[in-house]
Amino acid sequence: MNWSDTTAPPASAGPIEKVLYEVKKTIVGQDALLEKLVVALLARGHILVEGVPGLAKTLAIKSLAQAVGGQFHRVQFTPDLVPADIVGTRVYHQPTGEFQVQLGPVFTNLLLADEINRAPAKVQSALLEVMQERQVTIGRETHPVPNPFLVMATENPIENEGVYPLPEAQVDRFMMKVVVGYPSVTEEFVVVERALTPPAVIQRIIDPEILVGLQQASDQVYVDPSLIEFAVQLAHATRQPSRVGLTDLARYVTFGASPRSSISLVLAARALAYIRGREYVVPEDLNDLALDVLRHRLVLSYEALSDEVTPDLILSKILANLPMPEPAGRGR
The missing domain is CATH 1.10.8.80 (Magnesium chelatase subunit I, C-Terminal domain)
Incomplete structure (x- = not known):
């Protein structure tokens, strides 16, 4: 399937094609990456995107999330993160003298884990339950995440300072790992040309309910x-x-x-x-x-x-x- 860089999809285009045309307002080329991202959405699978800096990995995922709609949270993974920063924790509420659960950013439809390999293993382990079972256990209580729920992560393969290898148990929970390469000369020219103008505004094309319907249709x-x-x-x-x-x-x-x-x-x-x-x-x-x-x-x-x-x-x-x-x- 080939999507043009024009911003107007044909009248006969389906919802998936309209989403991709909308994303192409900000992303030049990367058709293979966009196709795999949509595959992950429809197959309810998490996706890991690997590439050197500057290849619009994060921008592609953010643009897709905006076109799909629903709740979207981004977590910038850093070495000082703790598991509670991801899944949430119990907080003492002084007026009532009770502990209350404060849910973390993982409770969303689309979670962007940016530079996921910059956090240590104890933080990565916090994602194991939610990636497999779509739920988080905090204390003695189990909390389901919204439906649909997908983790879209990025990582940089060339840096050695401040990065940690992902645990095999977590890597196996990613349905796909897509490796992004450099753009062609023509595509890079368009990228630079677009950088000279204000960025395009991504409109919401579908909502989570429509996405769930598309998932059921693909089933x-x-x-x-x-x-x-x-x-x-x-x-x-x-x-x-x-x-x-x-x-x-x-x-x-x-x-x-x-x-x-x-x-x-x-x-x-x-x-x-x-x-x-x-x-x-x-x-x-x-x-x-x-x-x-x-x-x-x-x-x-x-x-x-x-x-x-x-x-x-x-x-x-x-x-x-x-x-x-x-x-x-x-x-x-």
Whole structure:
């Protein structure tokens, strides 16, 4: 799907297309990133965006949140954060002599965790429950977060000072990790040109109720059992590369993708098929999302680091050796 940089969507455009056209008022290029962000919205999955500074990662997420509407909170992660700054805490109320719960910024529809790898592990652990179960336990009470709820996080891969590696348990809770690259010369020219004028104002196109309806509509997209089998085989091949004839890769992988990865791949592919206007998933949907869903779930060995072997390289070889299922339509 290709979205023009013009600000007026065609009259026949659906709500998703209108949202993307609105976001394109401020974002130049980055079509792949925007598509993955919308996939995460429809599939109810959290997304981690990685890229060097200055690539409009935060701006893209903020613009999308404004177009979608609902509650939006941003947390700038810093080394001095504590878990209570994220989920909330109990506060003593002197007039009544009782403790009252003060909810944190995690109680929102869209949570932007900016530079998420700048906070230590004790803060990251505060997100584990809410990212998986959509609830927060404070004291003895459990509080559900609003519906829909998504965490959209950014991180900078090139800095070493003041950053912390994310715990594997938290990384696995992100449905996708999207790596953002530099813009082309033409796109960068438009970026500079737009910087010379006042920024565009993003209008709200839909609201949380409409988003929930779109999520339910994407749930009706048909997934053939052969495609589910492909997702499962792909996850297993990351744990045992010998299953697809890649025995030499085994020394590079300490831990492969978890069962959550195959679930995420199928759910994301279903949302992508809906965005592309189909009522059924095709193999290309799985293939287009495989790297984004799996790359952050592989734990590589020190030998992989010394040989400069990346998760994307391992996954590309596995995908090349794993037979792709035949395209399937709506036949159930």
